[in-house]
Amino acid sequence: MTFPATFLLWLMAFSCHARLHPHRYGFAPLAFHARHMAITGRIAAPVVALALAARLDGVTGVLIWFASLSIAGLCMALWLASRHH
């Protein structure tokens, strides 16, 4: 269950990242409060994912954290690309 959880947290972090760069990713600019929320989400989600992954054996946890970063990033990029396409 660790991988799905870290994957979802990374997806959340990437979606916050995309909302923080509205011109690059074609979103409407965020309001001041929402921008702060997005910044918090972009920082907090990977940290929580790392804490979750670290509960496993050290090496395995780090590998899962990085792998979920890669796969969540790819999924987010494909979704963003299909949205524009």
Add this chain to the structure above:
Amino acid sequence: MRETLRTRLGWLHGWAGFVAGLLAACIFMTGTLSVFDTEITRWMQPENRVPAKTALTDTALDAASSLIHEQQLHGVPVFLALPSVRSPTLDVLHYDGRQFVGTRFDPRTGMPIPVRATMGGTFFFSFHYTLLEGVTGTRIVNIIGVALLVAIISGTVIHIRALVPDIVRLRLSAARLRGWLDAHLLAGVLVLPFTVMIVYTGVLVNAGLILPATSLAHLLAPEKPGTPATSGTKAATAARRPLPPLAPLLAIARCSLQGRDAGFILFSPDHLSIYASDASGPFLTRDHADFSLPDGRLLGATTTPGPVAHAMQVMHGLHYARFAPLGLRWLYFVSGLCATATIASGLVLFLMKRRSRSGHRIGFRVGESLTIATLTGLPISILAFLWCNHLLPASMAGRERLETGCFLGIWILCTGHAGLQSSRLHMNAAWRPQLRLIGLLGGGLPVLDVLTCPRAVYALPALHTALDGMGLLAAATALYVRHRLGSDRT
């Protein structure tokens, strides 16, 4: 950052990436398959239908012991690979100069399983780190690894400004070159931690072959505890006597190795060594417990202490991933595919950027045909290798050599085809038929598997579905790229 530095690094990234990338793509492609080398061997030996996690019996150990004793009398240096989650059979193996061959025993009954001779998944593993050229090949692979690290570092520096903001940016609807560049950057940046880890650990695993300081390190290294010495007569007498029962020795070895499972047993005339399993943790060690023969008395356990040894063990463990459970193994596989895609898109970009300026030159055409031979020729030959395994008669003599011959022959044909088409200046003429062939061979793999080995598919559905699925994935990717080439009017 000064633009001159970016320009120079761009040149370095382009050329180092292209020259190293041609071989690196082959190394990564076969390395990615090697993540499942044991499973591929099982797919290629459909006669072996022993389910996973089958308990090992004393009967099977005794049967293996008898064969080992017999082979020892003939002077064959053998070892016994114990059943594991990935390979549930009990294997008595020896090295024939090219690969490990021997007899597989059913761990329940101790009956030999009459499996077909095949190169199996270890073929991809050997190709991955030797390019089928032995030590010279390993040296080349290591040098390519170093060049790849240079390409990665220079690429990261070039892209550093947009590294974080553009981390999930992919513009499929933009110009063709922009789309390929985005794909290259996206895959490259997102799997950067994995790529750096796998290349760095890979270089380190065989660093001794390219670093001249190794001989000095050997001189400075502390002496290893020697193997218990026995006189020649005593050793010869021990070899003539049957081996002691192995089950109690395995239990003692488990205690001596801090509770780790045994992976394999090496036999000498006067003693045997039980080694800890590679799957027992991320530290890939060669810790073992020694027992004298023929009485089976514990002589002691050998472990490698020290931070340097532990660092090297974890480097080996990370690269080989033998400790990884199935889920993590799939993550290695997906990351390997992404890293291969990064290299492949880099090769295509290199050619696209130079086509208008140098497309007519012979050097460009050679580069293009080599790229086609790598990116489509290698998958075709891999699939042909798998087809050959299922189509050749199971009892045919020398079939493993034919499998290799088929792999190399098809690859040479693909290279020839690519060279011929490139020399005629037909841009997509070589890509399209080769991509179609990948679609045909990959898409046909499940059909071939079901038609030729229905009992194996029924007995081990998950394993066959996964491997046939890889064929389908290759086919779908190839047909999608072919479709994009066809619809491209730019």
